[in-house]
Amino acid sequence: MRRFAFVEPASVGAATEILAGKGASALPLAGGIDLLGELKDGIARPETLVNLKTIRELDFVRFDSDGTLRLGALATLTAVAESERVRREFPAVAQAAWSVGSPEIRNVGTVGGNLCQRPRCWYYRSPLHACLKKGGDVCFTTLGNSRYHAILGGGPSFIVHPSDLAPALIACDARVIVAGPAGRKDIPLEKFYVLPRVRLDRETILKAGEIVTEVVVPPAASTSSGTKSLFVKFREKDSFDFALASVAAALRMNGAVCQAARLVLGGVAPVPWRSEEAEKTVTGRTIDVPTAAQAARAALKDASPLPHNGYKVPLATALVQRALLDLSGRGREPGPA
Ligand SMILES: Cc1cc2nc3c(=O)[nH]c(=O)nc-3n(C[C@@H](O)[C@@H](O)[C@H](O)COP(=O)(O)OP(=O)(O)OC[C@H]3O[C@@H](n4cnc5c(N)ncnc54)[C@H](O)[C@@H]3O)c2cc1C
Ligand code: SF4
Incomplete structure (x- = not known):
């Protein structure tokens, strides 16, 4: 590992000032689960690490009086997964946090770090492969093994978005608060991620000096407001692993009829992949086996x-059906797959 300076700012303002001043040569550090791996493998080579963990004000899971959920960037995944109220009001968010890695990873990994983690593509993580994303001239999926890569939205890079939390939060219509030299920005989380054809070197819209400070989930996505949400994930290794495919869904139901839907796939595209066509298919209808299959x-x-x-195509197809049927209460109905 190369030598680097280690800075411990006491406030968000101090952190963004240092990061902005040093540009691409500095990186924010939260739990370090992802970033330390990149440092050890020589994929990230910062001259300065800015330790966000010293900014204690970013470590919270709280609710406003109207039921809005606020997750600080430094809240651990365990804190999210084990919050009784998050589990009750925003089940998809708690289930997604719970599905991340192992207990050790959830105890240390943070909300901000989970949303901003870098891709897992084995060529990206390999110091031996100077692929397109790292400034080379080839995407090795065209020559090598593409089993974990994107089936939707790919090109010229075929990474898949690795965060479990992101699809669940987007299904719940969450917004992300970003602090930086230009002040505070409030962005739909859905617009936070960019496809490789828009930006190849990074996966988010964050600019130098900007950090995530908070995620805000509106009360309309809560159980108390009549929305039911769910996160389902399929992984190769059941003990702990990234998603081969996942689905987060949030449905507002009126009896058996779906009034509004948000459906987001994980592990299949370079960004959390929202399917408005699937949402339209179920909206205004009773969700039965044929409707779920059509969606x-x-x-x-x-x-x-x-x-x-x-x-991944039949796998994700089955997960979408399972999520919709489980949420509509028809999860165990027999019918065509
Ligand atoms: C064995 C293993 C299994 C895993 N399994 C899963 C899994 O099943 N699901 C899953 O979703 N993830 C998984 N992960 C990824 C894991 O790294 C993240 O889940 C974890 O939450 C990262 O959080 P962190 O706080 O440690 O981030 P860090 O490693 O500190 O940071 C990650 C990245 O985000 C940036 N960053 C951190 N905080 C901020 C911020 N506030 N604003 C802007 N940028 C920021 C850092 O610069 C870095 O680039 C796994 C990782 C490992 C090693
Ligand atoms: S998918 Fe992206 S990160 Fe992986 S080899 Fe291709 S260009 Fe590199």
């Missing part, structure tokens, strides 16, 4: 698998 087909209709990841 799942709509969600995957643009899928374009690489040589080794065709299995």
Whole structure:
């Protein structure tokens, strides 16, 4: 590992000032679960690390009086997953946090770090492969093994977005608060991520000096407001692993009829992949087996698998159906897959 300076700011303002002043040569550090791996592998080579953990005011999970959920960037995944009220009001968010890695990772990993973690593509993580994303001239998925890569929205890089929390928060219509030299920004989390064809070197809209300070989930997505939410994830290794595919759904139901829906897929695209076509398919209808199957087909209709990841299409299709049927209370109904 290369030598670097380690700075411990006491406030958000001090952190963003240092980061902005040093530009690309400085990186924010939260729990370090992701970043330390990048440092050890020589993928990230910062001259300065700015330790956000010293900014205690960013460590919170709290509710406003109207039921809005606020997650500080330094809240741990354990704090989110184990909050009784988050589990009750925003089940998809708690389930997603609970599904991340192992207890050790959840105890240390933070909300901000989870949302800003870098891709897991094994060529990106390998110091031996100077791929397109790292300034080289080839995406190795075209030559090598593409089994964990994108089936939707890929090109010229085929990374998949790794965070479990992000699809769940987007299904719940969350917003992200960003602090930086230009002041405070309040952005729909859905607009926080960018496709490789828009920006190849990074995965978010964050500019130099900007950090995530908070995530805000509106009360309309809560159980108390009549919205039911769920996160389902399929992983290769059941003990702890990233998603091969995941689905987060939030449905506002009127009896058996779905009034409004948000459906987001994880592990299949370079960004959390919202399917408005699937949402339209179920809105205004009773969700039964044929409707769920139709919505799942709509969600995957643009899928374009690489040589080794065709299995993700039926996998994600099944997860969309499972999420919709479970939320509609028809999870165990027999019917065509
Ligand atoms: C074995 C293993 C299994 C894992 N399994 C899963 C899984 O199942 N699901 C999943 O979602 N993740 C998984 N992860 C990824 C794990 O790193 C994240 O879940 C964790 O939450 C990262 O948080 P952190 O606080 O440690 O981030 P850090 O490592 O400190 O930071 C991650 C990145 O975000 C940046 N950053 C951190 N905080 C901020 C901020 N506030 N604003 C702007 N940028 C910031 C850092 O500069 C860095 O680039 C796994 C990781 C490992 C090693
Ligand atoms: S998918 Fe992206 S990160 Fe992976 S090899 Fe291709 S360009 Fe590099």
